[in-house]
Amino acid sequence: MRLKLQVHKFSLLLLSVVTLMIACQEKEYMIPNPVSQLSNDAIKRSLGPNIVGFLPMEFAYAMALPRTQGKLVSAQVEASIAGATGTFLEHRSFYTNGAGFDVPVVVGSPSVNKGNLTSVTFNVDTNAATLRYYYVVPEEARGKAVSFTFSGTSSDGKTVSYKMGPYNISKMDIKRTLAVTNNTNAYISIEDMAVYNATNAATNASKIDLVYLYRAAPAAFTHALVSPAAGAQYLPGVTLPADINRSTKLRKVFGVPDFNLVRSFGSYTSSTASGNYIDDLDFQEIDLSSSPNFAVGMRAESGVWAETADGKYRAFIFVNTVNNNGSAVISMLRYVLK
């Protein structure tokens, strides 16, 4: 019995020592192998949906090789769908200075677009550079996916490449800062993404989806977006031009600050807008079948989801600012349903 106890104690001691040894064993830091050849990397800098003809998609492409092996000769990007006018690859490499500002250094000649290719030829002796690429989304990419192949060549004849994407291109269109005023520029067309006065509205009667109104009374009315076909109590004192009679479904929302719609106003300080975007999926999934055809009591930073009477378009109309003299500034995202 005593011998058994001693064996047990010994085993426990041995186990403790082994555990301690394993626990104390430090993993030595391994110095990473320095880059010994031409290498590259890329990131996408822009956020949010990729909208045709709107802000370009922005990338940063970095290339480097050891000084002993030569210098950079050229860089190029191949897009699966050629970019629209304005697409370019920076011929300047940027670094961030102590104050946090990006400082450009010219490293090559301005980029050249040839079909799907955008390229820059280096004209300085450099073995490292980060070039930015701005892809203006063309109309033919709408609703499709686009991918990019970045590549760099060095003077020792080596080439590297880096694939990015595919990225879905939105079917949305955007229009910002449309001024609306009570009784004058009050007729809104979602199809045209435009605001008309009564005369122009009459000539585009079949496209007028909403009327902007401001009424101080009743107190809950204030700024309103109302369908021409809404009840008379929602269009007080309004005489619509002939044939303007569409009924647009509307859902009032608050706290949906799409960053693209919001940021046209530099003074906007809401942190909730940053990084928030409305995307195609939002338009595809929203159900407005039970929604009314009027929205009263609109205020700054509120908005409406809208669906046109013919079911052809859905839109999100954001109220950027309101003025109680009877005017407002709105911005619009529009999605084609059919």
Added chain:
Amino acid sequence: MTNYFKLFLTFLVASVVLLACTKGDLPVDEDGLLITQRAECAVTNFELLGSDLQTVRSKAPTIDTTAQTVNVEVFFGTDLKNVYPQFSLSSDCKLEPKVPGKMDLSDLANPKVFTVVSGNRAVRKPYTLIIKYQP
């Protein structure tokens, strides 16, 4: 010394078992909610939110616990087909029918009735939700 330790251990185990049994004995209803001893049964507050999740009330609701009514006045132009009612109830009460989230309360001629059920599930009080537009 060993006896004291054994005694303490026995006491500890007995306490844990006793506590565990006490909790398990409380009955639970079909919704998984605890049935308690409370008989209080009332609506204590009411809120009505629009599709923008902002209040559509033009003033505080009037809750009459004797007549069992909740009177709410809403802003002009409120879309009552798409509103989110929120009831506050006395402790341990529940509401029937359940509020699923968004509701259609646009039929003002036929006000909806919600029944408050007390914590002991013995008392049931139907409350009529009366909505009218701000004049």
